[in-house]
Amino acid sequence: MEYKPIRKVVSGNYAAAYAVKHARVQVVxxxxxxxxxxxxxxxAEFIANGEVENLQYVPVESExxxxxxxxxxxxxxxxxxxxxxxxxxxxxxxxxxWASGARLPIVMVDVNRAMAPPWSVWDDQTDSLAQRDTGWxxxxxxxxxxxxxxxxxxxxxxxxxxxxxxxxxxAFILSHxxxxxxMIPQExxxxxxxxxxxxxxxxxxxxxxxxxxxxxxxxxxxxFRYKLAKAHEEAxxxxxxxxxxxxxxxxxxxSQMIETYRTEDADFVFMGMGSLMGTVKQAVDxxxxxxxKVGAAKVRWFRPFPKEELYELAxxxxxxxxxxxxxxxGMEGIxxxxxxxxxxxxDAKPLMKNYIVGLGGRDFxxxxxxxxxxxMKAIIEKGELDVEVEWYHLKR
Amino acid sequence: MEIPEQIKKKLxxxxxxxxxxxxxxxxxxxxxxxxxxxxxxxxxxxxFAIPACCSTIIAGAWPYNTLGANLFxxxxxxxxxxxxxxxxxxxxxxxxxKGEDGVMVVGWAGDGGTADIGLQALSGFLERGHDAVYIMxxxxxxxxxxxxxxxxxxxxAWTTNTPGxxxxxxxxxxxxxxxxxxxxxxxxxxxxxxxxxxxxxxxxLKTAQKTPGPSFIQLFAPCPTGWRSPxxxxxxxxxxxxxxxxxxxxxxxxxxxxxxMPNPKKEPKPIEEFLKYQGRFKYMTKEDIQILQEWxxxxxxxxxxxxxxxx
Numbered sequence: 001m002e003y004k005p006i007r008k009v010v011s012g013n014y015a016a017a018y019a020v021k022h023a024r025v026q027v028v029x030x031x032x033x034x035x036x037x038x039x040x041x042x043x044a045e046f047i048a049n050g051e052v053e054n055l056q057y058v059p060v061e062s063e064x065x066x067x068x069x070x071x072x073x074x075x076x077x078x079x080x081x082x083x084x085x086x087x088x089x090x091x092x093x094x095x096x097x098w099a100s101g102a103r104l105p106i107v108m109v110d111v112n113r114a115m116a117p118p119w120s121v122w123d124d125q126t127d128s129l130a131q132r133d134t135g136w137x138x139x140x141x142x143x144x145x146x147x148x149x150x151x152x153x154x155x156x157x158x159x160x161x162x163x164x165x166x167x168x169x170x171a172f173i174l175s176h177x178x179x180x181x182x183m184i185p186q187e188x189x190x191x192x193x194x195x196x197x198x199x200x201x202x203x204x205x206x207x208x209x210x211x212x213x214x215x216x217x218x219x220x221x222x223x224f225r226y227k228l229a230k231a232h233e234e235a236x237x238x239x240x241x242x243x244x245x246x247x248x249x250x251x252x253x254x255s256q257m258i259e260t261y262r263t264e265d266a267d268f269v270f271m272g273m274g275s276l277m278g279t280v281k282q283a284v285d286x287x288x289x290x291x292x293k294v295g296a297a298k299v300r301w302f303r304p305f306p307k308e309e310l311y312e313l314a315x316x317x318x319x320x321x322x323x324x325x326x327x328x329x330g331m332e333g334i335x336x337x338x339x340x341x342x343x344x345x346x347d348a349k350p351l352m353k354n355y356i357v358g359l360g361g362r363d364f365x366x367x368x369x370x371x372x373x374x375x376m377k378a379i380i381e382k383g384e385l386d387v388e389v390e391w392y393h394l395k396r
Numbered sequence: 397m398e399i400p401e402q403i404k405k406k407l408x409x410x411x412x413x414x415x416x417x418x419x420x421x422x423x424x425x426x427x428x429x430x431x432x433x434x435x436x437x438x439x440x441x442x443x444f445a446i447p448a449c450c451s452t453i454i455a456g457a458w459p460y461n462t463l464g465a466n467l468f469x470x471x472x473x474x475x476x477x478x479x480x481x482x483x484x485x486x487x488x489x490x491x492x493x494k495g496e497d498g499v500m501v502v503g504w505a506g507d508g509g510t511a512d513i514g515l516q517a518l519s520g521f522l523e524r525g526h527d528a529v530y531i532m533x534x535x536x537x538x539x540x541x542x543x544x545x546x547x548x549x550x551x552x553a554w555t556t557n558t559p560g561x562x563x564x565x566x567x568x569x570x571x572x573x574x575x576x577x578x579x580x581x582x583x584x585x586x587x588x589x590x591x592x593x594x595x596x597x598x599x600x601l602k603t604a605q606k607t608p609g610p611s612f613i614q615l616f617a618p619c620p621t622g623w624r625s626p627x628x629x630x631x632x633x634x635x636x637x638x639x640x641x642x643x644x645x646x647x648x649x650x651x652x653x654x655x656x657m658p659n660p661k662k663e664p665k666p667i668e669e670f671l672k673y674q675g676r677f678k679y680m681t682k683e684d685i686q687i688l689q690e691w692x693x694x695x696x697x698x699x700x701x702x703x704x705x706x707x
Contacts, residue, residue, distance in 0.1 A: 026485065026488035026489065027481060027484045027485050027488055029477075029480070029481055029484070054488045054489075054490070055488065056484035056485070056487055056488045058480050058481065058484050058524065059524070060477055060480065060520055060524075061516060061517070061519065061520035061523075062516060062517075062520075064473065064474070064477070064517075065474065065476070065477035065480075065516070065517050065520055066477075068470065068471065068474035068477035068478050068481065068517065069477045069478065069480045069481035069484070070481060071470070071474075071478065071481060072445065072468065072470075072477070072478035072479065072480065072481025072482040072484075072485065073481035073482065073484050073485035073488075074481075074485075075468050075481075075482070075485075076443070076481070076482045076485035076486060076489075077485060077489060078484070078485035078488050078489060080481070080485070094471055095471060095474070098470065098471055102468075202443045202466045202468055202482060203443065203466075203485075203486060203489065203491055203499060204466070205440055205441050205466070205499075209414075209440070209461055209463060209464050209465050209466055209467070210461055210466055210467070211455060211456070211458075211460075211461040211463070211466070211467035211468070211469060212467070212468050212469065213468060213469035213470065214452070214455065214456065214457055214458040214459075214460075214461070214467075214469050215452055215453065215457040215458065215469075216457065216458045217457055217458075220458055
């Protein structure tokens with residue numbers, strides 16, 4: 001069947017819901033939280049209208065239970081999905097370890113939202129980045145199209161390496177903003193993403209009775225961790241392959257874990273994740289016209305972390321402006337720490353500066369990128385940093 | 397071991413064993429007996445969800461599994477939620493759940509994981525109407541962490557965080573009536589059971605199997621380690637809990653209450669009978685015992701009234 005995309009104008013959340021439908025997800029367990037809610041509402045609508053078959057929707061009483069029920073479903077061989085945001089993701093935290101430890105290929109959409117207090121429902125990456133060490137893979141979507149594509153790819157990747165994956169989109173900037181999304185006809189999705197073959201299945205009564213998640217003594221626990229670590233390493237290759245396959249089938253290539261934009265001859269690049277990178281790319285075009293030799297590096301997959309691609313990028317530029325829409329208190333922006341750490345034992349030593357931007361949904365515009373570019377240019381010419389971490393938007 | 401036919405005929409419990417030797421329960425453990433009966437009732441086509449509790453240990457460390465059924469060990473507060481997910485997956489996959497030939501989805505959680513930290517997930521499970529059975533094995537404290545009080549710990553009981561000592565500090569709250577909270581959800585079937593009455597327990601498990609929707613059984617399961625009782629007295633203590641009406645056996649089915657006491661015409665024995673082998677109650681004064689007796693009387697009268705009005 002020839003690929004002819006179906007174009008729909010949808011919000012980021014609806015893009016996620018359509019991807020869930022097209023992935024033929026079997027169990028969705030979820031709890032409402034702003035701004036995630038319209039994902040699960042749309043899924044419920046699909047069921048109510050008979051647009052999906054064999055999808056069980058479990059309206060649980062908390063996010064903790066949402067993840068627990070999703071885990072139960074996935075362990076029973078079903079393709080399972082949930083979605084959440086901020087406080088809800090924090091409440092799930094314990095169960096995220098359970099999903100990865102039990103090697104369950106669950107896919108979840110997290111709508112990036114700032115943590116309270118003070119209350120905020122707007123964009124901020126601290127919620128998902130705080131889950132860094134739970135053993136989940138993390139994909140950051142720049143736009144609604146990437147939300148849709150990301151969910152489909154995440155299932156395929158997760159089910160290949162038996163590691164859960166989180167697809168992350170920005171609160172309101174994507175979740176509630178409408179845009180054209182090219183969707184894939186069901187038959188072609190089915191070809192790309194066949195039925196799940198579970199690693200184990202609690203409904204398998206032919207084999208010897210077995211248990212999952214049992215106590216492991218110090219004689220064994222260590223090896224369980226090692227196997228999960230290996231799976232993340234293997235995931236990098238799977239991610240690149242699946243990303244390439246996606247490109248070949250549907251014209252949008254995701255083979256790069258760090259998407260580079262006009263970086264070939266760049267003196268310095270802006271690096272970041274998620275929706276703010278759309279703004280950055282636009283700014284790069286304008287800055288190029290103004291004579292700046294700049295590029296953008298969008299980190300698509302934060303876990304597993306693409307060290308190799310970062311090195312390739314870093315060895316060819318004089319500076320990297322790391323834009324963090326998040327902050328780790330007592331340290332610096334989280335992506336900044338990761339990127340610096342990944343380069344430490346290499347010969348790539350560009351000047352790296354951390355800009356904390358847009359926390360709690362504050363606007364981050366093309367003009368902001370220009371100001372950062374001016375600052376980066378100055379410090380590169382001087383050959384040293386003014387400050388290592390700058391709170392860019394701070395009211396003084 | 398093959399059981400001769402003539403003996404089989406006399407058995408009042410299913411002969412099949414699906415609970416393997418080599419489990420790591422303490423001597424006299426009520427919970428391990430309970431697991432054995434559940435497996436006798438449901439057999440191989442059972443999926444267990446077991447949260448952090450003694451049964452995590454009893455079932456064996458990786459790679460062992462002493463239960464002859466598939467088992468998912470889950471987080472402390474999630475039994476109800478995990479059951480919902482397992483059931484939903486079976487249904488999405490077109491696999492029959494419950495009934496004579498369906499897969500039995502069974503939550504097996506202690507009183508801490510049910511009455512306290514797991515209460516929210518239990519409530520969600522009951523209210524959403526999943527086709528699964530939730531069994532709370534009630535040993536009246538957090539035994540796996542070393543005997544700390546739970547919401548199900550009775551008045552006067554010693555535990556390590558409600559110790560009896562020189563200033564005579566005791567657990568001052570009565571046992572939480574989890575079964576009443578469960579019944580308030582208006583589920584089709586709820587019951588109490590005791591390891592001292594396995595035929596009654598298995599009959600209730602079978603009723604749960606036949607009844608669509610969520611079922612709940614609160615199983616009284618003595619813990620000699622935590623109750624400071626002789627390991628050979630567990631069954632006797634469990635029997636006395638019923639005979640004193642401290643833990644009466646009853647069923648709630650489709651809005652109706654039915655008391656299933658072994659000797660329905662007999663008046664309950666005094667509560668001292670239940671307390672006598674248990675070191676955990678040795679700090680109780682006469683007044684304390686009287687307070688407990690009054691609670692037992694009140695609750696027993698209330699139950700009889702319920703059975704009379706809604707029988």
